[in-house]
Amino acid sequence: MSEKKEAIKQNAIDLFYKKGYFATSIGDIARPTGIRKSSIYYHYQNKEDILFDILKTTMLDLDRSLEEHIEGVDDPEQKMRSAITSHIIFHIERQKEVIISDSELRGLSLENYKAITKMRDKYEHKFQALIKNGIQKQVFVDYDFKIISYGILTMCTAVALWFRPKGRLPKREIAEMYTDFIIDGLKKKHDRQRSSASKKGRG
Amino acid sequence: MSEKKEAIKQNAIDLFYKKGYFATSIGDIARPTGIRKSSIYYHYQNKEDILFDILKTTMLDLDRSLEEHIEGVDDPEQKMRSAITSHIIFHIERQKEVIISDSELRGLSLENYKAITKMRDKYEHKFQALIKNGIQKQVFVDYDFKIISYGILTMCTAVALWFRPKGRLPKREIAEMYTDFIIDGLKKKHDRQRSSASKKGRG
């Protein structure tokens, strides 16, 4: 990808994050790039094409981060810890892009929408497999693994919404706190059981 | 509020939820209401006014639900349980409106934006007070109560994003599962401590 195209993409990320996709015009993107709006069309087919480029790259990088973090880890608890850490750190470091990914899917055509949600679903399934594995190995409480995976992922995804680079706590500490909280909620305690009567007798 | 105005509001909710605020035109809202787009302006000053009406009502109702749920409950754990239940059930029953509330704040002028975020902040502070109280009474682990409150709230807020009325589990069961998970993660265990070395020595 050419340097100019990269610049357009980065300016689009800044603007889609700050103003939203629909409220950002091609002219808005062209201005900080130092070119006229018509020149954008030399690099991208249309406005949606820019959005799609951002979303696709983000999903690919997110997935790669997960794979790198869990590679070679066998213990179910440690593997889940690594996965959560990867997710949180990525959502802090790529704050703008993941917020766009979570809020601007409506800007995509049906075809592109399907492509992105397919990637997202595959990513989510990897998390669900980790939880399912922990439950089967009797390390985790037998929650409904799909429902609980939504909760865990969204809780970590939302870090991107409130994290401030100059905030009180460093990213590693936030990632550790959330990982502790989640693993503590997931782990089976051998001296006691869940207090609620809603516990399921699956498996 | 007149019946016609209510109808306009409800159609706006449906459309803002499905297409987004910026992608919805005044004409789109007028059509299912059975009037022409110019007639909308008899009931509302402008497009933003409709959005603001929706957001304000939603925040007021959300806050009232919380107050009703925790009223008269004294035990810190039970109070937190009631608060979480209120939040989840509301986000399931008012799915469309809360999703609009979480994604369309950019459609507001600065003044209206401040009014809504002020209400939201007050609501969040009530949750933080519950967690803080539980920590002080030594019922909850001494996590950073602000950071952990973000995680808890967003995890429950996100239920609105994936919940399907005809889905596998009824709303009460989902609320119970999440409440168990969160309380379990929050509660102090008298026979063991957090495994991580990151535990803070505040208080």
Place this chain on the structure above:
DNA sequence: GTCTATAGATGGATAGAC
């Protein structure tokens, strides 16, 4: 309270010169 008609502005996208 709703209508028709239209002002007034903006934005995505293309044509064609350089």
Place this chain on the structure above:
DNA sequence: GTCTATCCATCTATAGAC
């Protein structure tokens, strides 16, 4: 690869009749 110029569609909002 970038420019100027422009087409065309769309949208918010208002004016004024009924």
